[in-house]
Amino acid sequence: MxxxxxxxxxxxxxxxxxxxxxxxxxxxxxxxxxxxxxxxxxxxxxxxxxxxxxxxTDRSSRPHHSPRRTPTRTERRIIKVRLTRRWGPARIAHLLGLVPSTVHRVLNRFGLARLSHLDRATGRTIRRYERDRAGELVHVDIKKLGNIPDGGGHKTLGRRAGRKNRAGVGYSYIHTAVDDHSRLAYSEILADEKKETATGFWQRAHAYFTSVGITVERVLTDNGACYRSRDWRDALARAGIAHKRTRPYRPQTNGKVERLNRTLLDEWAYAKPYRSEQERRDTFPGWLHSYNHHRGHTALAGKPPASRVPNLTGQYT
Known part of the structure; x- marks a missing residue:
C-alpha cells in the first residue's frame, strides 16, 4: 500500500x-x-x-542494521524482570541501570501489556467484558470513607492542626450499585455496612433501576458479611434476582463498581478542601447526577450512562 x-x-x-x-x-x-x-x-x-x-510497491523504511538497538541480552533481562516481578519501566530501569524510556520501548516492542491490564496475583491479562443488556448484571459494593471534621481536615488546616481536629469524627459508608451494561449508578452515603443497612440500600437501588425500565436479573458482590447474610439472600430471592459473589481476594472481578469508587474519590470526595462532612455530602447528589447524565465514559465512546437508558428522567438537565 x-x-x-x-x-x-x-x-x-x-x-x-x-x-x-x-x-x-x-x-x-x-x-x-x-x-x-x-x-x-x-x-x-x-x-x-x-x-x-x-x-x-513501497519498501519498508526499517533499516537493515540497527547498531544502537538495545542488545538482545539486555532485552531478555528486561522481559524477565517484568514477567517475574511485574514492575513498571522506571523500577526495571533502576534495577538494571538503564533509562526508563529504553525499557518502555523494549516492553512495547514485545507487546507486553500495561500493568493496569494485568491481574497482579497471576500476571495474566484481565479479560474485559460487558453485558449485552441493562439489568443483566448489577455490581454492588461499599466504600469506607473517613468523615471530615467541622472546620476542615488536613487539606484545609494543614497536617498538624488537621490531625488534632480529626479525633472522633468516624466514618461514612458509600453503598453503590452500578449496572454493567449502561454504567448507570445508584449510590447512598450511609452510617454503616451492617446487613440491615446493605439490604435496605439494595431495596431502594432496585426500585430506582425498576423506575428507569431496568429489570435486574443478577447481582454481583464481594464476600462481605452483609452480603452473606440471610437478610440479603432473602431480599434478592423475593425479587427473583440471582446472587453471585466474587472469588476471595479478587476485587477486579467486581471491577466496574471498584472503578466507580476510585472515580468518586478523585472527582468528589477529595476534589476540593471541604470545611465539613455535611458540606461534602451536600455536593454528592449533584456529582452523581453529573456522572449519570453528563460525564463522558471511555467505555461508552465518550457518552454518559444516560445515553444507554432511554427511560431515564432528567437526562437533559
Whole structure:
C-alpha cells in the first residue's frame, strides 16, 4: 500500500516506468507528465528495469542494521524482570541501570501489556467484558470513607492542626450499585455496612433501576458479611434476582463498581478542601447526577450512562 503522501499510486508508478523504459521518454519529460521530480522518475524506472511490476510497491523504511538497538541480552533481562516481578519501566530501569524510556520501548516492542491490564496475583491479562443488556448484571459494593471534621481536615488546616481536629469524627459508608451494561449508578452515603443497612440500600437501588425500565436479573458482590447474610439472600430471592459473589481476594472481578469508587474519590470526595462532612455530602447528589447524565465514559465512546437508558428522567438537565 503506497504511503499516504506518495504522489503516485502503484499504477501511476508503473505507467511512468513504462514510458521511460519501454517507450523511451526522457526522464524530464516523464517527470513533468506525471508531476514528480526527475529523481523520482529515475527511481521508479530503475526499479522497473530491475524487478518489473513487483518493484512498484513501497519498501519498508526499517533499516537493515540497527547498531544502537538495545542488545538482545539486555532485552531478555528486561522481559524477565517484568514477567517475574511485574514492575513498571522506571523500577526495571533502576534495577538494571538503564533509562526508563529504553525499557518502555523494549516492553512495547514485545507487546507486553500495561500493568493496569494485568491481574497482579497471576500476571495474566484481565479479560474485559460487558453485558449485552441493562439489568443483566448489577455490581454492588461499599466504600469506607473517613468523615471530615467541622472546620476542615488536613487539606484545609494543614497536617498538624488537621490531625488534632480529626479525633472522633468516624466514618461514612458509600453503598453503590452500578449496572454493567449502561454504567448507570445508584449510590447512598450511609452510617454503616451492617446487613440491615446493605439490604435496605439494595431495596431502594432496585426500585430506582425498576423506575428507569431496568429489570435486574443478577447481582454481583464481594464476600462481605452483609452480603452473606440471610437478610440479603432473602431480599434478592423475593425479587427473583440471582446472587453471585466474587472469588476471595479478587476485587477486579467486581471491577466496574471498584472503578466507580476510585472515580468518586478523585472527582468528589477529595476534589476540593471541604470545611465539613455535611458540606461534602451536600455536593454528592449533584456529582452523581453529573456522572449519570453528563460525564463522558471511555467505555461508552465518550457518552454518559444516560445515553444507554432511554427511560431515564432528567437526562437533559
Amino acid at each position: 503506497p504511503h499516504r503522501n506518495a504522489p503516485l499510486t502503484e499504477t501511476g508508478r508503473l505507467r511512468l516506468a513504462r514510458c521511460v523504459v519501454e517507450d523511451g521518454w526522457p526522464l524530464r519529460r516523464a517527470a513533468e507528465r506525471f508531476q514528480v521530480s526527475p529523481t523520482t522518475a529515475q527511481r521508479w524506472a530503475g526499479r522497473y528495469r530491475l524487478l518489473g511490476e513487483a518493484g512498484m
